[in-house]
Amino acid sequence: MSSTIKAEPTKQLYVQEPKNQVYKKTKFNQCNDMQADQGNIELTLLGTGCPSVDLDRLGPANLVDGGPSSRLLIDCGSGVTHRLLEAGCPGSQLDALLITHLHSDHIVDLFQLIISSWHQGRKYPQRIFGPPGTKKFVDGLMKLWAPELTQRVAHEKRPSAAALETEVTEISDGDTLNFKHITVKVVEVNHLPVRHAFGFIFETSNARLAISGDTTYCPALIKAAKNVDMLVHEVLIHRELPIIDGVRSAETVTAMQAYHTVSNQVGKVASEAGVGKLVLTHFVPPKFDYKSLLDEVQQDFSGPIIIGEDLMKLSVS
Numbered sequence: 001m002s003s004t005i006k007a008e009p010t011k012q013l014y015v016q017e018p019k020n021q022v023y024k025k026t027k028f029n030q031c032n033d034m035q036a037d038q039g040n041i042e043l044t045l046l047g048t049g050c051p052s053v054d055l056d057r058l059g060p061a062n063l064v065d066g067g068p069s070s071r072l073l074i075d076c077g078s079g080v081t082h083r084l085l086e087a088g089c090p091g092s093q094l095d096a097l098l099i100t101h102l103h104s105d106h107i108v109d110l111f112q113l114i115i116s117s118w119h120q121g122r123k124y125p126q127r128i129f130g131p132p133g134t135k136k137f138v139d140g141l142m143k144l145w146a147p148e149l150t151q152r153v154a155h156e157k158r159p160s161a162a163a164l165e166t167e168v169t170e171i172s173d174g175d176t177l178n179f180k181h182i183t184v185k186v187v188e189v190n191h192l193p194v195r196h197a198f199g200f201i202f203e204t205s206n207a208r209l210a211i212s213g214d215t216t217y218c219p220a221l222i223k224a225a226k227n228v229d230m231l232v233h234e235v236l237i238h239r240e241l242p243i244i245d246g247v248r249s250a251e252t253v254t255a256m257q258a259y260h261t262v263s264n265q266v267g268k269v270a271s272e273a274g275v276g277k278l279v280l281t282h283f284v285p286p287k288f289d290y291k292s293l294l295d296e297v298q299q300d301f302s303g304p305i306i307i308g309e310d311l312m313k314l315s316v317s
Helices: 080-086 110-119 134-144 146-156 219-224 250-258 266-273 290-297
Strands: 012-016 023-027 041-047 061-065 071-074 096-098 126-130 166-170 176-178 183-188 198-203 208-211 230-236 277-284 305-307 312-316
Touching: 041 080, 041 230, 041 277, 061 080, 061 208, 080 110, 110 126, 110 134, 126 134, 134 146, 134 166, 183 219, 198 219, 219 266, 230 266, 266 277, 266 290, 277 290, 290 305
Parallel strands: 071 096, 096 126, 126 166, 208 230, 230 277, 277 305
Antiparallel strands: 012 023, 012 305, 041 061, 041 312, 061 071, 176 183, 183 198, 198 208
């Protein structure tokens, strides 16, 4: 099995070719709806940024689309509802939200997702899968907004308020989630001091995709992602994090590196897992030198490396 890159006229991406190591630009395009019949997965990188606000890279989020009844949102970072609309899959069409962990940059737009999906005509509750603590967080969020929602529902008199309900399932390491066309395996990763952080392995009849979530170098993830067609992995670019008085100390940089995968490690992860393609995302910081990052990662991984961009669409098959 091999993964392919589609082309779109308005965006470009940086790719390292495995044979001649050429630094080139390739285009990618809009999605189609054939993946369910073919057993394929279409991945859209909705947000490739981090807590640092950036105009080009919004908060962490991915859309994993296996076709009807298998459209899954992974994380819910800042701006996700706008990116979903741009990607052609509004929140009203989602089948589930999967949360990797309960850091604010991965869940900050959850309420916006819920209420905007209602405005878009969603007729059923939001299904949410997340680590222990997710139910408490969601219940607290809905309680916080309850007075506003009660007023809106009474005043606007929309046909249904079912979309404002939530169905939360808390997940654990080793769990398997079954959707119509996709099976999702839950893998605990290392993002300590966060106690419960997960990556996900998505499988269909014809494709395997791994999304790392936030983690350091993690043997459990490497084992679970063995020979996947595509690995989507976070990266912290250590040389792009200078010490800045009043903003970032040496201690800050050390702490950040302690629970993220540093750019001189992520290639090793992909190589040891034997993945078909490596897609980098959740860039810390969001501004960096593309070629220098590719040069560093390709020292350890000889396969295709893709520098992720918001709204990039990739087919896994």
